[in-house]
Amino acid sequence: MTHTTVEKTPVTLLGLGAMGSAMARAWLAAGHPLTVWNRTPARAAALAAQGARVADSAAEAVAASALVVVCLLDDASVDEVLAGADLAGKDLVNLTTSTPAEARARAERARERGARYLDGGIMAVPPMIGVPGAGGYVFYSGSRELFERHRDTLSVPAGTAYVGVDAGFAALHDVALLSAMYGMFAGAAHAFALIRKEDIDPGSLAPLLADWLVAMAPAVHQTAAQLRSGDYTEGVVSNLAMQVAGTPTFLHTAEEQGVSPELLRPYFDLMRRRLAEGSGAEDLTGVVDLLVR
Incomplete structure (x- = not known):
């Protein structure tokens, strides 16, 4: 040595x-x-x-x-x-x-x-x-x-x-990030399932999907800011009411394509629950509070 x-x-x-x-x-x-x-x-x-x-x-x-x-x-x-x-x-x-x-x-x-x-x-x-x-x-x-x-x-x-x-924080950060990763993988799986029976090359969808996910990723910063301030209407572009109104299109498309909605439906159900509480002007951040109840 x-x-x-x-x-x-x-x-x-x-x-x-x-x-x-x-x-x-x-x-x-x-x-x-x-x-x-x-x-x-x-x-x-x-x-x-x-x-x-x-x-x-x-x-x-x-x-x-x-x-x-x-x-x-x-x-x-x-x-x-x-x-x-x-x-x-x-x-x-x-x-x-x-x-x-x-x-x-x-x-x-x-x-x-x-x-x-x-x-x-x-x-x-x-x-x-x-x-x-x-x-x-x-x-x-x-x-x-x-x-x-x-x-x-x-x-x-x-x-x-x-x-x-806190000795538990490393594990908590680890699981938090991996949980988000699996949520992303779930969305990607649904996207690929939608085109599975069509004459669309998955390889042509992949770069579009990757670019779209990258473009949407910065939304987590707005979610964090809203959670800190407690104002879930801050900086809202597409409010909860508008997004809930659009969800039937995703479910109907899945049905038409012969694709199970089981990866999307739980999140959509949470969105509707939050809307029913009178939170239509908010962003999607209120879903976080539903999960921790």
Whole structure:
């Protein structure tokens, strides 16, 4: 190892699935001493060839480094893997997908076992990891001091975004963004279904659809501004009454095309409920309040 390598923060990584393996390769490429453990040892072979130390147990891996990163299947797996490890004095960073409540409980259990804790929500897919400019990043929440201490090391696989001292906030931001993504995918699925039986190439619709979604995306800023001010009529261009009046056209078109309206109807139902409350002059923002009741 070179002098530069010795100076890099040692990292222990538990979990070598597709995401964990990508992170491991990024840290190795950047010269970080890396200890890895995986339930299936064979997955560590390629990393060992690249210079990683392979621990025989999770407890041994945890003991090897002050900074311990966990990237496992689910919250229950984290409990199982860490059960026999000594966490006292460790800096524990959990990148396992979890709910906000699970993250907060994990932070408390880590504290009780003498560890400092950061939770993470990965906004990337494995091919984006370790690739500068790919756009991937990780939300982090929990100890600000711990985040700042390891910011450079955590920034090696992907960008970082610290979102608060509440350990549940990284998971909450993660799920919020992914929920919006699936809503977008649902709309795109409906759009493609509408042309599925016609002599229209999906490849010709795709760029139109992508450009339209990009053009509509800035509307989230107006939604945020209205939620902050409490005035849902601020800056309205097409009010709720007008939009509800247009929804039968979408449903009738789906019927004509032999397409189920099940992806659209729930949102339209919420729009009509909000209109029935006398909110016709508003934007669509009032739907948010219906969802949190």
